[in-house]
Amino acid sequence: MLRLKGKKIDIEAGEHTVLLNNIDAERLGVRSQSRVRIDNKGSTASAIVETSNTLVDEGEIGLLEKVFEEVKAKEGDVLKIVTAGRPESIEHIKEKLEGKELSEHAINEIIQDITDYKLSDIELSAYVCGVYSKGMTNREIKDLIWAMIKTGDSIEFDKNPVFDHHSIGGVPGNKITLLIVPIVAAAGMMIPKTSSRAISSAGGTADIFEVLADVTLNTDEIKRIAEEVGGTIAWGGGVNLAPSDDIIIRAEYPLMIDPYPQVLASVLSKKKATGADYLVMDIPVGPNTKVDNMEAGRRYARDFVSLGEEIGIEVRCALSYGGQPVGVAVGPAAEAREALMALEGKEVPTSLIEKSTALAGMVLEQGGVREGKGKEEAKRILESGEALAKMKEIIEAQRGDLEVTSEDIRLGEFTKDVLACDEGYVGSIHNSDIIKIVRSAGAPHDNGAGLILNKKKGDKVEVDEVLFTIFSEHEKKLDEAYKLAKHLDPFDIEGMILESHPEFKTV
Amino acid sequence: MLRLKGKKIDIEAGEHTVLLNNIDAERLGVRSQSRVRIDNKGSTASAIVETSNTLVDEGEIGLLEKVFEEVKAKEGDVLKIVTAGRPESIEHIKEKLEGKELSEHAINEIIQDITDYKLSDIELSAYVCGVYSKGMTNREIKDLIWAMIKTGDSIEFDKNPVFDHHSIGGVPGNKITLLIVPIVAAAGMMIPKTSSRAISSAGGTADIFEVLADVTLNTDEIKRIAEEVGGTIAWGGGVNLAPSDDIIIRAEYPLMIDPYPQVLASVLSKKKATGADYLVMDIPVGPNTKVDNMEAGRRYARDFVSLGEEIGIEVRCALSYGGQPVGVAVGPAAEAREALMALEGKEVPTSLIEKSTALAGMVLEQGGVREGKGKEEAKRILESGEALAKMKEIIEAQRGDLEVTSEDIRLGEFTKDVLACDEGYVGSIHNSDIIKIVRSAGAPHDNGAGLILNKKKGDKVEVDEVLFTIFSEHEKKLDEAYKLAKHLDPFDIEGMILESHPEFKTV
Structure with missing residues (x-):
């Protein structure tokens, strides 16, 4: 044991790192990447040593x-x-890499050590890779969920029931939470929504709503705002609810992988810790999204429902169309603007309204609206302006600007149009390419980075017509994103079929 | 692009890291964990950003x-x-985690990026975990070997042929290289041996020989010493031969995993880059070693021979007995001392002499000694003192003390005996537990850390007799190692069978 004088080192890094002078390191018998425990009159932390x-x-x-x-x-x-x-x-992480089923004890130890920052980046990455490459049984996932809940706080509401919704993502432009939460809250139901930041997407719901308000709320604020206003949209990592999740995401993010068991556990642990009694899941299915076929979507749905049952949440799932971006805006500021436009009653793509009200309707039905009538009621709340009024209340409660309108929201100042090289019809838009382009433009970190689609699936396109416009906060990143867009070519334009020979006539 | 004034930051870390002021980071459009390229009048490097x-x-x-x-x-x-x-x-690393076979191009890209320090710790770990959990085909391994060779230097000897030997390790106390190299060199053959430091062991050959001489040689020194003296024992990481190997080891080390394809590629790429024409492999097989059954050992042997053939090295393999430590000493200084004792003709366990001369004999036979007579000739060279004389030449050539004897070598000053709790016969000694204990005592970093076995398999033991003695350079680590020894209990003592009832008589 050594007694050393503490000195703050101003470096932002993911790992819990401490710096020791080589002499003290020698004295203590530690080296680079060794682990130490620090005690300041009872406040303790684990850290990795550098010298x-x-x-x-x-x-x-x-x-x-x-x-x-x-x-x-x-x-x-x-x-x-x-x-x-x-x-x-x-050792347990190694067992997982070898394909072994982990005991409840092993899972508890892993999650406890992750939460306590006892694992280095190399070790944390090995955990993520083990779960990604070898998967987990539902028994392991259930244990993982409880382990993630136990290592953090839980919110106890004075009111109940607690409603919630979540999209597992993968589809760019999926800003539906910014419509669903105010619709449900306007119906007098309580929906304290916590969201992740982007993992492999161009912007998580927390990144998007941060354009309008503060998403870093503590649990008391979430409780108070949900109970007073009915709805909140908070960053899940800003509170200590299943805190291991955000540490794990730190390794998933650079690798752009979302291991299946971790997706289930991430969602359900956060929801349970937030006190959810009811949950509506949006599972977008489409090529180049996280879930690329209906069978995989149904597997998620089954597992969400059955794992939800085991931990006391009534889950309903919707497999939604994930074949192209939702709406036309992708990227934090662009999506926040499009969501506000929808609430303001301005013209937005029908698909955005349809999807949002369908899912909000499912929540309303869990809350007692007659089965089959939820969507209709959600549309009424949206069109009547009740949802916009509720959104303003939520924005104000979360220290945002009550007066904000969609016109106030600024996208990146550097823009470039991507034009069509062929004429024809848009056959498909590759989601994963759209995401890569928007990330390359700087999203999710630069919230003004994004793109606006000018054409969607089925639209007719002429040569040199604008397919989409890229926005960036940095000229260099705009160039990179544009170059990537030209390289990836995310639109399939299907040729006009000409009646060149009567015998080959085609519609 | 920004022009910034360079400033050395005195932190030892594995990753290539640079620190940017937040204002410059913003200007450049980068954040923590972003990647940048640095150019100093043509000298360039890639690095990961922290702010x-x-x-x-x-x-x-x-x-x-x-x-x-x-x-x-x-x-x-x-x-x-x-x-x-x-x-x-x-993306290719992700494909490997998903179990896909990687193309030659993909493997080249991964190894090039590792060599250029373009991957962060998280990404490097993902590569190691992917190869560990999903394996590689022999085609992938061959491409991996060439990729590892191409990204580094190669030694071109003026003399030939070049002989080499290697043990894939896993057995504690395996200091045979310190006997084989001087025996082979004393026979007038050239054996420029490069060795790794410990990955998952208590001490690699480089760690052990470093107790006696400098193992950080450059390629010119290896060439000169091998051509003049006949033998060298150099640290493979100290030269630029297959340099990706040591970067990869940095992720394997904390996880204590040695992926099968990486073991093959690590050995063969280093050997090929060192110019080897002939190679004798030692594959220790035993419970709780890297290779725990004969079938796995044969798989290694087959793959070493066939991959060797593909890259132009004649490989012979010996499956050796790995059921307990080789000799009685484990840990860098302890093993260096035991090897010197063997060369000096002092009493050491017969098993150490038998194993070393058998393998040295195989090398001699590749060099022209009549088949079946190699071991005998190796023994003659050892017993005649020719091997010791050659060892002194090697030590001197590598800037060590020519006069060193086994008595000069100091082990850690803090020692503790581990006593038997039962009487009986030693049924088995758990290699992996022995390694954990010695690592816990501080090895391989603290070279005085180690243990000396007082009993080996088959020996009779009385209650309170010393089973082994732990050495450490730090009192605290000695305590930890001792606690771990008591907890792991690495000796199975099989009870004396008493003739309590004539009808249950047992031998």
Whole structure:
């Protein structure tokens, strides 16, 4: 054990890292990538060691910001440092990579160590890769859900029941939550929605709603706003609900992988911790989305329903059309604007209204609206302006601008049109290419990055007509996104069939 | 593109990391974990970005030591920084995690990006996990071998042929290289041996020989010493021979996994780059070793021979007994001492002599000694003192102490005996537990950490007799290792069978 003076090191990094002077590292018997435990009068944290000769002097320990905060240190506090062994959970991760079924105990250990930041990036990545490559049984997933809930907070509402909805994503432009939450809340039901940031998409719901309001709410705020206003849209990572989820996402994000069991556990653990009694799941199915065929979509639906039952949530699932982007806007600011336009009654693609009201209707039916009448009621609430009024209340409650309209929202200042090279009809639009282009333009981090489709599936296209417009906050990224767009060519334009020979006439 | 003043940041880390001030990061459009390319008048490097407000000022870029060296920077040099996209190789890594066979092109891209430090720890770990969990075909492994060779240097000897030997390890105490190399070199054959440091073992050959001499040789030194003295024992990571290997090991090490295809490629790429024409492989087989059954051992042997043939190396393999540690010493200094004792003609376990001379004999036979007579000749060279004399030459050539004897070698000053709780015979010794104990005592990093077995398989043991003694350089690590030893209990002591009832008499 060593006593060292704490010093904040101002580096943003995902791992919990501390810097030791080489002399102290030697004294403690640790090296780069060793693990230590830090104790500041009872506030403790685990961290991975890196060493330095000059950034920290002998007798000092450098704590990266997150560790500094976790042990509630003040500059110069004397901290106790002890070496920590290799966590047993790494052996369980290895077992998963070998295709073994993990025990409840093993899963608890892995999730506890992830939550405590005991795993390095290399080890965290191995967990994600193990689950991705070898999968999990439903028994393991159930244990994973409970492990993820137990290692965080839960919200206890004074009112009930709690309604919720979630889309597993994969379809660009899926801004439906920004319509569903105000519709359901306007119906007098309580829907405290938490959302992830983008993992492999161009913008998660949290990224999109952040354009309009603060999504970093604490659990007291979520409880208060949901109980007072009826609805919230909060970033799930901003609260301590199933906190392992956001740490795991940190490894999924650069790899752009969403392991199946982790998707189920991520959604259901967050929902359970948020107190959900009822849940409507949107499962978009289409080529080049997360779920590319109906069979896979049904598998998700079955597993969501049965796992929901096991943990006490009544889940209903909708397999939705995921064959092209929802609406025309993709990217955080673009999607926030399109959602507001829909609430304001301005012209938006019918598909966006249809999908949003269908899903909101399912929630309304779980809440007592007569079966088969939910969608109709959702449309009424939307068209009457009740949903817009409720949205304004939610935005205000989340410290956003009450007066905001769709016209106030700015997209990236650098724009470029992508033109058609052929004439014909749009046969298909490749979702995954659209996402890559928007990410390349800077999304989700730059919220003004995005694109607006000028053509959708089935539309007629002339040569040199605009297919879509890319927006970016940086000229360099715009160029990259444009180059990528030309390279990927996300639109299939099917040729006009000419009646060249009467015997080959085709419709 | 930005021009920023370079500043060395004194942190040891595995990843190629640079620190940007948040203002410059914003300007460049990058964030934590983004990738950039750095250009210092033609010397370039790729790196992963972290951001800071205070460690680097606006207009500065902080380069961790390895990056600083790679771009040949001097303090204050103005460097050109451009953003770099997400490497395509990550998609190929994902394909491997999904179980797909990778094309030659995909494998080349992955290995090139690893060698160029374009992959973050998370991505590197995903590669290792993909290969571990999904394996590779022999076609993929062959492509992997060539990719690993092409991305590094090769040694061209003026003399030939070049002999080599290698053990795939997994058995603690396997210090045979320190006997084989001097025996073969003393026979007038050339054996430029490169070795890894420990991956999942208590000490690699490079760690062990480093106790006696400098193992960080450049390719010119390896060539010169091998041609002049006949033998060398160099650290493979100290030269640029298949350099991706040591980067990959950085992810394998904390996970303690050695993916099968990576083991084959690691050995054969290094051997080919070192110019080997002939290779004798030692494949220890035993419970709790890397290869735990004969069938798996034969699979390795077949694959080494056939892959060797494809790349132009004549490989012979020996499946050796790996059921317990080789000799009695485990850990870098302890093993160096035991090997010296064997060369000095002092008493060491017969098994160590038998194994070393059998394998050295196979090399001698590849070099022309009559088939079946190799081991005998190896023994003669060892017993005559010719091998010891050659070892001294090698040590001297590698800047070690020519006068060193086994008595000069110091083990860790903190020691503790582990005693038997039962009487009986040693039924088995668990290799993997022995390794864990020695690693817990500080090996391979602390070279004095290790253990000396007082009992081996088949030995009779009384209650409170010493089974083994643990050595450590740190009191705290000794305690941890001792605790772990008591917990793991690596010896199975089989009870004495008493003739309690005549009808149950047993031998």
